Amino acid sequence: MSNPITLQKLAELVGGQLSQGATDDVITGLNSITDAIPGEVTFLGNARYLPALKNTRASAALVQDGLDAQDARDGLALIRVKNPTLAFSTVIRWFEPPSPAITQGVHATAVVASDAVFDPQKVSIGAHVVIEEGVAIGDGTVIHSGVFVGRGVRMGTNCILHANAVIKERCVLGNRVILHSGSVIGSDGFGYEFVNGRYQKIDQVGIVQIDDDVEIGSCTTIDRARFGRTWIGEGSKLDNLVQIGHNCILGKNCIIVSQTGISGSTQLGDYVTMGGQVGVIGHLKIGDRVMFKARSVVTKSISEAGTYTGYPARPLMEGHKMLILPARIPELIERVRELEKKLAALEGDDTQS
The missing domain is CATH 1.20.5 (Single alpha-helices involved in coiled-coils or other helix-helix interfaces)
Structure with missing residues (x-):
């Protein structure tokens, strides 16, 4: 790392207040609260790490407004901000080298249908990408190596498709959508009927619609609808290894953590949060601002906002007692x-x- 900065300039950079420490002391890097060394800045983003403020070797720390200085090591410079985690992102951008510039245009090894619609001077299409017939790609979109884009897919502006992501036929992406490596959008819904002693596949002819500013983690799969759409609402964030069943609807700004599975035709309201390994049976309705703690199992519809836990999921205190x-x-x-x-x-x- 390079680009050293004084404590006073660092406080100004993050919009914080330097409450202790010499204004002209120089910070040369950043690190975690447990690994930082003299000359580096760290942050306290989670109250469980409060004891570490007594032992950290960092020269400075971003802390939340109102923190008692007695909780910190003597001599540790404190920069008080409203949100230390968010402010530390600004510090990272200051010290980390800029990302390599994206090369605009289409790589020579990409296979692109002749009727695909995009401006080659305003997108980046990497090596061994496959883009089928009828695809439309918005300006500023970056498609990394090995991505597959099925026929009729439409995606908005400034999307990022990381290596080996898959978008199957006719699915729709909004603006600024991020797909991480190995994610699959539009795989067939899990639909079968038992006929004459055998399982018979039911056609899945719907699509997946992903709205603006959604981010999909690595190896997450979102099934297409049997008919109609599976729909991921604006601003929602899905972790790695999440499964979304066919015809599910997720509202705006939902958070779905790793290894969660949501069965088909379940509807989530806005600002729903699901911790790791939550399981949801099909055809349920979950209201706005409902939070499920890790490993909860949701077996019935829930309309009242609040935190739930357990198997089956119950309101927090009741769920804790059952556990x-x-x-x-x-x-x-x-x-x-x-x-x-x-x-x-x-x-x-x-x-x-």
Whole structure:
């Protein structure tokens, strides 16, 4: 890293207030709160790392407004900001070298249908990309090596398709959509009927629609609708290894964390959050601002905003109680045995008398 900066300039860069530390001290790099060394800046983005402020070797830390300076190591410069995690992104951009410039145009090894619609001077199409008939690509879009774009796909401006992503036929992407490597958009929905002792495939003729500013993680799969559309709402973010079933609808600004599976025809409202390994059965409706903690199993529709957990998912406090109860079973069994012994003793006394 290069591009050193004084503490005062760093505070100005992130829109923060330097509350302790010499304004002309120089910062030469950045690191995590546990790995930082003198001369580097770090940040406290999660309260669980608060004890680390006493031990960090960093020269400075971005912390939230209102943090008690006594929680930090003596001599650690503090820059107070509203959101340390977000502000640290600005610090990263200051110190990290700029990304390599994207080469506009179409690589010689790309296979592009003659009727595909795009301006070759305003897009970048990498090596061994395949673009089939009837595709339309918006300006500023970058398609990295090995991507497959099926016939009739339409995508907006400034999208980024990382290596080996797949968009199957007729699917629609909005503006600024990001697909990470290995993601598959528009695979067939999981639809079969059991006929004469065998499973018979049901045609899946719908599409996937992904709205503006959606990001899809690596190896995430979104099935096309049986008919109509599977729809991912504006601003939603899907982690790696997520499965979205056919005809699902996700609202705006949803967060879906890794290894979550949402069965077909389930509808999510806006600002729904699902932790890792959440499972959702099909044909449910989830309201706005509902949060499911990791490994919850959702078995019924939920309309009331709040946090839910457990199997089946229940409101947070109730769910916690249900999760704790199985651990008490050995204790309860032992108590029952003791009560049975006491009861047997009492019955024996009654018989002797």
